[in-house]
Amino acid sequence: MSDPVTRREFVRRTTAALGVAATAASARRVHGANERIRAGFIGVGNRGGQLIDAAREHKDLDIVAVCDVYQPYLDKWTRALGAGTAAYRDFRDLLDRDDIDAVFIATPDHWHALQTIIACDAGKDVYVEKPLSLTVLEGQRMIEAARRNAAVVQVGLQRRASTMSAELAERIARGEFGKITVVRAYRLTNMSPAGIGISPNQEPPAGLDWDMWLGPRPKRPFNPTIHPYKFRWWQAYSSQLGNWGVHYFDLLRWLIGEQAPASVSAHGGKFAVADSRTIPDTLHAIYEFAAGCLMLFGQYEASGNPIFARDAEVELRGTLATIYATTDRYEVVPESAGQYGDPAPLPEAETVRTRDGDLTVKHIGDFLDCMRSRRRPSADVEEGHLSTVFSHLGNIALATRSRIEWDAARERAIGNEPANRLLHYPYRKPWKLT
Numbered sequence: 001m002s003d004p005v006t007r008r009e010f011v012r013r014t015t016a017a018l019g020v021a022a023t024a025a026s027a028r029r030v031h032g033a034n035e036r037i038r039a040g041f042i043g044v045g046n047r048g049g050q051l052i053d054a055a056r057e058h059k060d061l062d063i064v065a066v067c068d069v070y071q072p073y074l075d076k077w078t079r080a081l082g083a084g085t086a087a088y089r090d091f092r093d094l095l096d097r098d099d100i101d102a103v104f105i106a107t108p109d110h111w112h113a114l115q116t117i118i119a120c121d122a123g124k125d126v127y128v129e130k131p132l133s134l135t136v137l138e139g140q141r142m143i144e145a146a147r148r149n150a151a152v153v154q155v156g157l158q159r160r161a162s163t164m165s166a167e168l169a170e171r172i173a174r175g176e177f178g179k180i181t182v183v184r185a186y187r188l189t190n191m192s193p194a195g196i197g198i199s200p201n202q203e204p205p206a207g208l209d210w211d212m213w214l215g216p217r218p219k220r221p222f223n224p225t226i227h228p229y230k231f232r233w234w235q236a237y238s239s240q241l242g243n244w245g246v247h248y249f250d251l252l253r254w255l256i257g258e259q260a261p262a263s264v265s266a267h268g269g270k271f272a273v274a275d276s277r278t279i280p281d282t283l284h285a286i287y288e289f290a291a292g293c294l295m296l297f298g299q300y301e302a303s304g305n306p307i308f309a310r311d312a313e314v315e316l317r318g319t320l321a322t323i324y325a326t327t328d329r330y331e332v333v334p335e336s337a338g339q340y341g342d343p344a345p346l347p348e349a350e351t352v353r354t355r356d357g358d359l360t361v362k363h364i365g366d367f368l369d370c371m372r373s374r375r376r377p378s379a380d381v382e383e384g385h386l387s388t389v390f391s392h393l394g395n396i397a398l399a400t401r402s403r404i405e406w407d408a409a410r411e412r413a414i415g416n417e418p419a420n421r422l423l424h425y426p427y428r429k430p431w432k433l434t
Helices: 007-015 018-027 046-055 071-081 091-095 109-121 136-148 163-173 210-214 240-256 359-373 381-400 417-423
Strands: 037-042 061-067 086-088 102-105 125-128 153-155 180-190 263-269 282-289 293-300 314-318 321-325 329-334 350-353 404-407
Touching: 037 046, 037 091, 046 061, 046 071, 046 102, 046 359, 061 071, 061 091, 071 086, 086 091, 091 109, 102 109, 102 359, 109 125, 109 136, 125 359, 136 381, 153 359, 153 381, 163 240, 163 321, 163 329, 163 350, 180 240, 240 282, 240 293, 240 314, 240 381, 263 381, 282 381, 381 404, 381 417
Parallel strands: 037 061, 037 102, 061 086, 102 125, 125 153, 180 293
Antiparallel strands: 180 314, 263 282, 263 404, 282 293, 314 321, 321 329, 329 350
């Protein structure tokens, strides 16, 4: 780890080189209102394919190249997109093209940082899937790369495209529901008894560049419980705090106007599911804010029954009302007087529904608009970093079995060196974090 800096120093360092940023901005092609944007997609498996489908809804976008380390994915999408679509096995070859304006990155989590940084340095704007990074230090370096290149970097936290949620955040800020003291969300599914399974190590399937898939992570044999997609249950490459949790962390901290926790604790383990995972099947993380609010996230993968009294993804408990929200609606449930309490006057019970349509399509639209206007997008890289830090801290608290007191300005644990040692990891050569 490099010497810690305060957030003020960190932001100053990422924006001070105005001459460099101005040069990068002037070299970057400016797009007219009716000019088409040419894009490449890096990682075209599960989520990458979904992003391609959503991006094709935008008629001002041409998909000219795809990249993946697994040949069957390339074959699928070159057929679907047409013979003129270039295919690459190494993302650096795609980024070398001067005629590509933007890249969409949907690779496994451990690749997001390097590919985003190299793309920004290559003069591209970037749409990168969540979670932004695998470590706190990676996120910091991604912000630096975006700022020094004057790049637009949108993180795939598509709930940021919701006007319904934006209006709800304004209502909460006005105090319509009283003081919010608890917010919570859950990842619920029952994967028992076998989960992702147990398999012996074996030779990679035909067409897979396994060494490139591993990238900066340690060399190891291929295992079918890692690729495809199941890497989400391996701590070396992802986690469910990162995969699912970051969506909720981002939404909830946006709704209540918070940036970072003051303290974090986590509990859990592999209690019931007999599979190859290296993350818990049962976990509960608690984040405490200095302003007086708790954020709870539960990862329950051995029990899938609903938690909330209403059908909802997130719950926000205020002194005047509780809000139950999904991506397409929220319900306001007024409080009632409890012991020694008199919460009147109360808000009215109501259900508000969205008018937004497909949020991923809309989120990509915001990214394309920002490429033209050069404003920062709704899920700018720094916002994505702040939300992803919640995922990292939950994982670190569990790994160290400690309560982390968090210095948000320095992005360091206070008096907890075991936790600080997990803010990054050594990359496998020849990969370097710049």
